[in-house]
Amino acid sequence: MLDLILVCGLILCLALAVLAWIWVPRFALSHSGRWLVLISVAILPVGISAAGLTVQLRTSSQTTFCLSCHPMQEYGRTLFVDNRKALAAVHYQERSIERDKTCFACHTDYAMFGNMKAKLNGLRHVWVQYVGKVPEKLALYQPYPNHNCLHCHEDARGYVENPVHKPFFAELSANTRSCLQCHNVAHDKKAAADGHFWQAGGGQ
Amino acid sequence: MIVASALIRSIRIGLAVVAAGIALQLACALFFSPATFVISAGVGVPLVLVGAFIFGRAATRVIPPPVVESPNPSVPHDRG
Numbered sequence: 001m002l003d004l005i006l007v008c009g010l011i012l013c014l015a016l017a018v019l020a021w022i023w024v025p026r027f028a029l030s031h032s033g034r035w036l037v038l039i040s041v042a043i044l045p046v047g048i049s050a051a052g053l054t055v056q057l058r059t060s061s062q063t064t065f066c067l068s069c070h071p072m073q074e075y076g077r078t079l080f081v082d083n084r085k086a087l088a089a090v091h092y093q094e095r096s097i098e099r100d101k102t103c104f105a106c107h108t109d110y111a112m113f114g115n116m117k118a119k120l121n122g123l124r125h126v127w128v129q130y131v132g133k134v135p136e137k138l139a140l141y142q143p144y145p146n147h148n149c150l151h152c153h154e155d156a157r158g159y160v161e162n163p164v165h166k167p168f169f170a171e172l173s174a175n176t177r178s179c180l181q182c183h184n185v186a187h188d189k190k191a192a193a194d195g196h197f198w199q200a201g202g203g204q
Numbered sequence: 205m206i207v208a209s210a211l212i213r214s215i216r217i218g219l220a221v222v223a224a225g226i227a228l229q230l231a232c233a234l235f236f237s238p239a240t241f242v243i244s245a246g247v248g249v250p251l252v253l254v255g256a257f258i259f260g261r262a263a264t265r266v267i268p269p270p271v272v273e274s275p276n277p278s279v280p281h282d283r284g
Contacts, residue, residue, distance in 0.1 A: 003233065003236075006233055007230065007233050007234065010226055010229055010230040010233060011230065013222075013226045014223060014226045014227055014230060017219050017222050017223040017226060018223060020215075020219055021216055021219045021220065021223070024212050024215050024216055024219070025212055028208070028211055028212050028215050029208055029211075034263055037215060037219075037259070037263070038259070038263065040219075041215070041218055041219055041222050041255065041256060041259040042256040042259055042260060045222050045225070045226055045252045045255070045256065046252060046253065046256050048226075049225070049226075049229060049248070049249045049252045049253075050249075052229055052233065052244070052249075053244075053245055053249055056233075056236070056241050056244060056245065057245075059236065059241075060238070060241055065238065065241075068237060068238060069238060122238075123242065125238070126238045126239060126241075126242050129238065129239075130239050
């Protein structure tokens with residue numbers, strides 16, 4: 001719906017700009033005419049562009065956007081594997097994260113400028129996808145930070161009351177011990193390649 | 205100060221740049237993908253801003269009043 005409004009707004013701006021271009025000699029020299037041109041040249045297009053950028057930034061956080069690049073599609077398939085220890089699959093299948101933002105929920109930093117950093121990394125992905133060479137083995141730019149997990153799990157009952165976690169609370173909070181030392185399967189690509197997928201209602 | 209024809213030309217340049225930016229954003233919105241998102245944000249939006257700036261700079265300049273020519277060049281028209 002927002003996309004449709006954006007497209008309509010852009011068409012309106014374009015039409016106004018073309019009309020203003022034709023009628024500039026009539027309008028430009030009068031005070032009210034200048035206001036009309038100001039609206040068609042400056043206020044409306046800048047406002048629509050800002051709104052469009054906001055909508056597109058939000059769209060760029062969606063799962064379908066991430067998976068529209070070919071190298072990401074095998075990671076997308078890992079969301080459906082039948083492996084309760086695979087982090088991506090269990091988060092997706094248990095609906096622990098918003099399905100529209102499955103990738104972004106874990107692959108953004110929950111810190112100041114975290115979203116901006118994620119978008120800049122995304123820019124590098126786009127460059128590699130269209131201009132550079134996609135590496136054979138994909139890897140994170142930095143070790144996965146615990147605070148991305150703790151952002152949701154830190155005060156979750158399942159995490160706080162789990163006796164296995166208790167001895168390591170301080171280390172996990174200080175990021176000196178990685179959550180992934182134990183939870184070491186993020187994306188089960190092998191199961192995805194073998195076609196071991198979970199289907200809702202399959203066990204009934 | 206700026207003469208009227210120069211003002212119109214500046215406004216038209218601003219309008220053309222804005223229209224190019226809007227058209228680019230429109231095309232990118234219709235064929236949305238990671239690449240078109242980058243083009244829209246990196247080229248389309250700056251074009252609109254540049255066009256608006258060109259217009260703003262021209263519009264804030266003062267246009268001088270039209271010069272009234274005297275019927276007799278030897279007699280200045282502003283002396284009674």
